[in-house]
Amino acid sequence: MSHITVSYPKDKNTPVSHLPFSPAVRAGDLIFVSGQASVDASGNLMPGSFESEFRRSVENLQKVLKSAGSDLGHVIQTRNYVRDPxxxxxxxxxxxxxxxxxxxxxxxxxxxxxxxxxxxxECIAVPA
Known part of the structure:
Protein backbone atom coordinates (compact mmCIF):
# COMPACT_ATOMS: atom_id res chain seq x y z
CA MET A 1 0.00 0.00 0.00
CA SER A 2 1.44 3.36 -0.99
CA HIS A 3 1.64 6.36 1.27
CA ILE A 4 -0.42 9.41 0.23
CA THR A 5 1.25 12.74 0.88
CA VAL A 6 -1.02 15.42 2.34
CA SER A 7 -0.13 19.11 2.09
CA TYR A 8 -1.84 22.45 2.66
CA PRO A 9 -0.79 24.70 -0.24
CA LYS A 10 -0.99 28.42 0.31
CA ASP A 11 0.87 31.45 -1.00
CA LYS A 12 0.71 35.23 -0.63
CA ASN A 13 -2.20 35.43 -3.13
CA THR A 14 -4.37 32.85 -1.37
CA PRO A 15 -7.48 34.50 0.10
CA VAL A 16 -7.43 34.39 3.87
CA SER A 17 -10.27 33.42 6.16
CA HIS A 18 -10.90 34.19 9.78
CA LEU A 19 -12.62 30.81 10.14
CA PRO A 20 -10.89 27.55 11.12
CA PHE A 21 -10.29 25.83 7.76
CA SER A 22 -7.55 25.43 5.15
CA PRO A 23 -8.21 27.03 1.76
CA ALA A 24 -6.94 23.85 0.07
CA VAL A 25 -5.77 20.39 0.99
CA ARG A 26 -3.82 18.32 -1.48
CA ALA A 27 -3.92 14.56 -0.91
CA GLY A 28 -1.88 12.75 -3.52
CA ASP A 29 -3.24 13.87 -6.90
CA LEU A 30 -6.48 15.31 -5.54
CA ILE A 31 -6.91 18.94 -4.50
CA PHE A 32 -9.85 19.81 -2.25
CA VAL A 33 -10.69 23.52 -2.17
CA SER A 34 -12.83 24.90 0.66
CA GLY A 35 -15.79 27.12 -0.09
CA GLN A 36 -14.75 30.41 -1.67
CA ALA A 37 -16.98 33.43 -1.23
CA SER A 38 -16.83 37.06 -2.25
CA VAL A 39 -14.05 38.21 0.08
CA ASP A 40 -11.13 40.58 -0.40
CA ALA A 41 -7.45 39.75 0.22
CA SER A 42 -7.92 40.35 3.95
CA GLY A 43 -10.87 37.98 4.21
CA ASN A 44 -13.48 40.72 4.50
CA LEU A 45 -16.83 40.03 2.88
CA MET A 46 -17.41 42.06 -0.30
CA PRO A 47 -21.18 42.06 -0.78
CA GLY A 48 -22.66 43.01 -4.12
CA SER A 49 -24.88 41.75 -6.90
CA PHE A 50 -25.09 38.04 -7.61
CA GLU A 51 -22.81 38.50 -10.62
CA SER A 52 -20.14 40.46 -8.75
CA GLU A 53 -20.13 37.94 -5.90
CA PHE A 54 -19.99 35.01 -8.33
CA ARG A 55 -17.04 36.49 -10.23
CA ARG A 56 -15.09 37.37 -7.06
CA SER A 57 -15.75 33.91 -5.61
CA VAL A 58 -14.50 32.17 -8.77
CA GLU A 59 -11.48 34.51 -8.91
CA ASN A 60 -10.69 33.48 -5.33
CA LEU A 61 -11.13 29.84 -6.34
CA GLN A 62 -8.62 30.39 -9.16
CA LYS A 63 -6.08 31.86 -6.71
CA VAL A 64 -6.41 28.89 -4.36
CA LEU A 65 -6.13 26.43 -7.25
CA LYS A 66 -3.02 28.17 -8.55
CA SER A 67 -1.35 27.96 -5.13
CA ALA A 68 -2.05 24.20 -5.23
CA GLY A 69 -0.68 23.69 -8.75
CA SER A 70 -3.98 23.55 -10.60
CA ASP A 71 -6.50 25.69 -12.47
CA LEU A 72 -10.16 25.78 -13.48
CA GLY A 73 -9.48 23.49 -16.44
CA HIS A 74 -8.48 20.73 -14.03
CA VAL A 75 -11.53 20.94 -11.77
CA ILE A 76 -13.38 17.62 -11.68
CA GLN A 77 -16.24 18.57 -9.37
CA THR A 78 -17.85 21.73 -8.04
CA ARG A 79 -20.32 22.32 -5.26
CA ASN A 80 -22.20 25.57 -5.58
CA TYR A 81 -24.29 27.37 -3.01
CA VAL A 82 -26.84 29.87 -4.35
CA ARG A 83 -28.94 31.72 -1.80
CA ASP A 84 -31.87 32.61 -4.06
CA PRO A 85 -33.17 30.10 -6.63
CA GLU A 122 -15.96 24.74 -3.56
CA CYS A 123 -14.26 22.15 -5.74
CA ILE A 124 -12.15 19.07 -6.20
CA ALA A 125 -9.38 19.31 -8.79
CA VAL A 126 -6.32 17.48 -10.05
CA PRO A 127 -2.89 19.05 -10.66
CA ALA A 128 -2.41 20.97 -13.91
Missing part, protein backbone atom coordinates in the same frame (compact mmCIF):
# COMPACT_ATOMS: atom_id res chain seq x y z
CA UNK A 86 -34.22 33.08 -8.79
CA UNK A 87 -30.47 33.54 -9.48
CA UNK A 88 -30.08 30.07 -11.03
CA UNK A 89 -30.43 31.22 -14.68
CA UNK A 90 -27.73 33.85 -14.12
CA UNK A 91 -25.62 31.31 -12.24
CA UNK A 92 -25.75 28.90 -15.20
CA UNK A 93 -24.87 31.70 -17.65
CA UNK A 94 -21.87 32.82 -15.58
CA UNK A 95 -20.77 29.26 -14.81
CA UNK A 96 -20.42 28.58 -18.56
CA UNK A 97 -17.95 31.50 -18.82
CA UNK A 98 -15.52 29.74 -16.47
CA UNK A 99 -16.19 26.00 -16.88
CA UNK A 100 -16.26 24.44 -20.33
CA UNK A 101 -17.50 21.15 -21.79
CA UNK A 102 -16.98 18.52 -20.79
CA UNK A 103 -18.08 20.22 -17.59
CA UNK A 104 -17.01 19.13 -14.11
CA UNK A 105 -19.46 17.07 -12.09
CA UNK A 106 -21.62 19.58 -10.23
CA UNK A 107 -24.01 19.97 -7.33
CA UNK A 108 -25.94 23.17 -6.72
CA UNK A 109 -27.79 23.86 -3.50
CA UNK A 110 -30.18 26.76 -2.90
CA UNK A 111 -31.69 28.38 0.21
CA UNK A 112 -28.49 27.66 2.13
CA UNK A 113 -26.60 30.91 2.65
CA UNK A 114 -27.06 33.77 5.09
CA UNK A 115 -28.48 37.08 3.88
CA UNK A 116 -24.94 38.46 3.66
CA UNK A 117 -23.96 36.07 0.82
CA UNK A 118 -25.40 35.37 -2.63
CA UNK A 119 -22.94 32.66 -3.70
CA UNK A 120 -20.15 30.31 -2.61
CA UNK A 121 -18.21 27.63 -4.52
Missing amino acids: ADLPEFNRLYREYFFAPHPARTTITHCLPETLHFEI
